[in-house]
Structure formats: C-alpha cells, structure tokens
Amino acid sequence: MLEIKLTEAGKRYQYEWIFKNLNLHLPPASKVAIVGSNGSGKSTFLRCLSGQIPLTEGSISYLLDNKPLAEDVFYQRLAISAPYLELPEEFTLKELLEFHFKFKNKIQGVELAELPKIMYLENSLDKQIQYFSSGMKQRIKLGLCFFSDVPLMLLDEPVSNLDHKGIQWYQNLVKEYGDQKTIFVCSNDPREYTFCEQILNIEQYKIKTSS
Secondary structure (H helix, E strand, C coil): CEEEEEEEEEEEECCEEEEEEEEEEECCCCEEEEECCCCCCHHHHHHHHHCCCCCCEEEEEEEECCEECCHHHHHHHEEEECCCCCCCCCCEHHHHHHHHHHHCCECCCCCHHHHHHHCCCHHHCCCEHHHCCHHHHHHHHHHHHHCECCCEEEEECCCCCCCHHHHHHHHHHHHHHCCCCEEEEECCCHHHCCCCCEEEEHHHHCCCCCC
C-alpha cells in the first residue's frame, strides 16, 4: 500500500508560481480530485507527482508498505492516463497489450485475453491504433491504467472523448478495480471525480509575483 507526502511543495516557471507551499499527507487508497480553472496548473501538478518534471522547491516522498520508495523506481509503481500521452500507433491492440504488460504486472483475477472485451474493443484486436477513434484510444489509456497492478493512478481528464456509455464504463472501472489504489483525477467535470473524498483546488496554492 502506498502512502504519499508532499512537504512545502512548489513549482515555478520563470517568475510564475504554478503552486507553492503545498502540504499533503495521503494514506493508502486515497482518492483526490485536482480542480482549478483551465491553465491553472492541474496537469503540471500531476506531472510533478509522477516524477516527469521536478519540483522547484519542497519534496514528495513515497512510502510503499511503510518503506521509502526511491524516485528512480517510482515510475514502476504508477500508471497514468493523460491527453498529452501518445499511444504507439503502429501497434495493433493485441501488440500494445502484450507490450505494456511486459513492463507492468497485470492485476489478478483478469486474464490478458479478457481485456479487449472489457474495453469494448474485442472486434479491433488486430487493428492498428492509428485507425482507432479518439474514444477508443481513451478506453485503451484507461484500461492500461486500471488493469496494471500498481498502487497509484494519475488520471488527467479521464472522460475526455468518451460518450455517455463510455463515461458509465469509466465510473464502473473505478468501482470495480480502483478501490485499493490511490487515485488522483485532474478535472473540471464532476462526473470524473464523484468517488473522490478529497478535493484539492490548485489555485489556492498559486502565488502571482507582481512585475
């Protein structure tokens, strides 16, 4: 089980603080929504959590089963779905699933062969990703997250490009496969984070420096 602690965390681009003085202590299996207006820094905060970009100040520490987790191996313990992450479009769906689960363990109780059906993509197993619709690609991104055996999921606008049926599918994934995971959701759409018990408004940690 993963525990996360942010201490006086801050990120600055040139003279603008995206967030500053952010303290957060999350027990395992926490569910947190990150909200704020467009361009306020939600995605930046998520990328700092994932280790993609460094903090300007402060620290993020991770404890896995009460033991410190080094930053250089932390990426092995998380899965992320975001609009700016691209799928390898030359792969077929079958090849992508096989490739992904060479690097991430699959959750128990679900066989690899079942995943396309769960994602409503069983008729596209041998189709290249480049020919998938935006909604189909979004279901792949979310499926790779939820079916990876990791304690942390970072979801940026998870229902983007999903229709009503797709949104219900996402909400069912959370209920069925997300209970034991810590989940962060970047969103301005309440349908994406109704399950979150904590809401973090990133704008409350934004400091604008006068010129």
